[in-house]
Amino acid sequence: MLATVPTTIDHAGSWALARLSADGRPFPALVSGDRALDLSASSALGQPSSTRQLLDRWDDALPVLDELAGSSDGWQPLAGLTVLAPVEPRQxxxxxxxxxxxxxxxxxxxxxxxxxxxxxxxxxxxxxxxxxxxxxxxxxxxxxxxxxxxxxxxxxxxxxxxxxxxxxxxxxxxxxxxxxxxxxxxxxxxxxxxxxxxxxxxxxxxxxxxxxxxxxxxxxxxxxxxxxxxxxxxxxxxxxxxxxxxxxxxxxxxxxxxxxxxxxxxxxxxxxxxxxxxxxxxxxxxxxxxxxxxxxxxxxxxxxxxxxxxxxxxxxxxxxxxxxxx
Structure with missing residues (x-):
């Protein structure tokens, strides 16, 4: 791996969707600059285990993601997490x-x-x-x-x-x-x-x-x-x-x-x-x-x-x- 632990990701908007890994466990996450929010425990999203699950019901998930992005709870530093490909497409x-x-x-x-x-x-x-x-x-x-x-x-x-x-x-x-x-x-x-x-x-x-x-x-x-x-x-x-x-x-x-x-x-x-x-x-x-x-x-x-x-x-x-x- 070349750079699996970036300290920040510059992107447009207040948040972006990512697929991260900690200790070998992949999980969907929000990323906002140098912070990450694990979404797999979110009851509001149905505790998704992958970004595909979120994309499968994107219209419903999007307003919840916007709300979570504005919260201050649960965020952790991006540094130390492995950044995986953000999607697992079928096609x-x-x-x-x-x-x-x-x-x-x-x-x-x-x-x-x-x-x-x-x-x-x-x-x-x-x-x-x-x-x-x-x-x-x-x-x-x-x-x-x-x-x-x-x-x-x-x-x-x-x-x-x-x-x-x-x-x-x-x-x-x-x-x-x-x-x-x-x-x-x-x-x-x-x-x-x-x-x-x-x-x-x-x-x-x-x-x-x-x-x-x-x-x-x-x-x-x-x-x-x-x-x-x-x-x-x-x-x-x-x-x-x-x-x-x-x-x-x-x-x-x-x-x-x-x-x-x-x-x-x-x-x-x-x-x-x-x-x-x-x-x-x-x-x-x-x-x-x-x-x-x-x-x-x-x-x-x-x-x-x-x-x-x-x-x-x-x-x-x-x-x-x-x-x-x-």
Whole structure:
């Protein structure tokens, strides 16, 4: 573990939802700066043993959480507690190629010149393709909850992986069961927001033995610890507009990603609405909304053991993950 005992978590609003551990016992908690409140003993909440239980009845739990956050009883220092991933979703939805600059950079990185196009032509073609994509639904695939780890846990680089890369993303945490919700109503099913780093083994995205089958996201995305999540869920009321949040990822102190959610091709509401048109969204599910430009592959710099990633999104706290060999 890199930093499982932070002394404080900076977040928007007066409180955030967390999943903490003391002496190996995980419990749902409120976090307010440098303080934590164990919710597992709260009779008003039904003594929940997990954050999922709270998210399963979020509309009822939210006013109680607001009230508890204003009380002075039962709080303890955050220091000394282990910060776990704040949610245990049943489903993880992952939007791909949803930032304009990112799509262009990836297109250039994958171009080998065999088609005779210059770099400028590749960029222009990628930009034109994005205009066409707006006529169709967002591109979304599914990930595995087993890939999730905490915001301060080590990221394990697979021994057979060749091109591990970072992808910082804003994630919506679903707070209501939802099916076929409209874009206009989509944010109403969001309980809150969290940070996810959606790591990828770039060399496994496209299989040379089966090119006609498309991207192999199972192999590329789902190695254990490849979804650092958290540290907290910040309630939607504290960050009501996800349309202009800053995502910043530093590798060993050097800024790699630094972009606003304004650069999204499809906004958060449209991504959620599309997911709900295909599947039923369940409380506690994660909907990842894509990663901005600044990934490692276009830079020719991929992750290796000893690297440290520090990630922030406006109002949602910070992650700090060290890379280690399997």
């Amino acid at each position: 993880v939805f992952q939007a791909g190629a949803n930032y304009r600059t990112h799509v262009i950079d990836i297109a250039v990185a994958h171009a080998d010149g065999s088609d005779g196009r210059t770099v400028e032509q590749v960029r222009a073609d990628a930009a034109a393709e994005m205009d066409t994509r707006l006529e169709h639904p967002p591109y979304v695939f599914q990930g595995l909850p087993s890939a999730i780890c905490g915001a301060y846990d080590d990221v394990v680089l697979p021994s057979d992986g060749k091109q591990p890369d970072w992808e910082l993303e804003l994630a919506a945490v679903i707070g209501r069961r939802a099916r076929r919700v409209s874009p206009e109503d989509a944010l109403d099913v969001v309980a809150g927001w969290t940070i996810v780093n959606d790591l990828t083994l770039r060399e496994r995205i496209f299989r040379k033995d089966a090119p006609a089958l498309g991207a192999d996201w199972l192999a590329a995305k789902n190695s254990p610890t490849f979804l650092p999540t958290g540290p907290v869920v910040v309630p939607r009321a504290a960050v009501p507009d996800p349309g202009d949040l800053r995502l910043t990822l530093r590798l060993n102190g050097e800024v790699m990603q630094d972009e606003s959610t304004k650069d999204m091709l499809f906004d958060v509401a449209h991504v959620i609405a599309h997911c709900s048109s295909v599947a039923t969204l369940l409380p506690g599910d994660l909907v990842l909304t894509g990663s901005p430009a600044g990934n490692g592959l276009p830079r020719g710099r991929l992750l290796r053991a000893g690297d440290r990633m520090d990630s922030t999104i406006t109002g949602l706290g910070a992650q700090a993950n060290r890379c280690v060999d399997e």
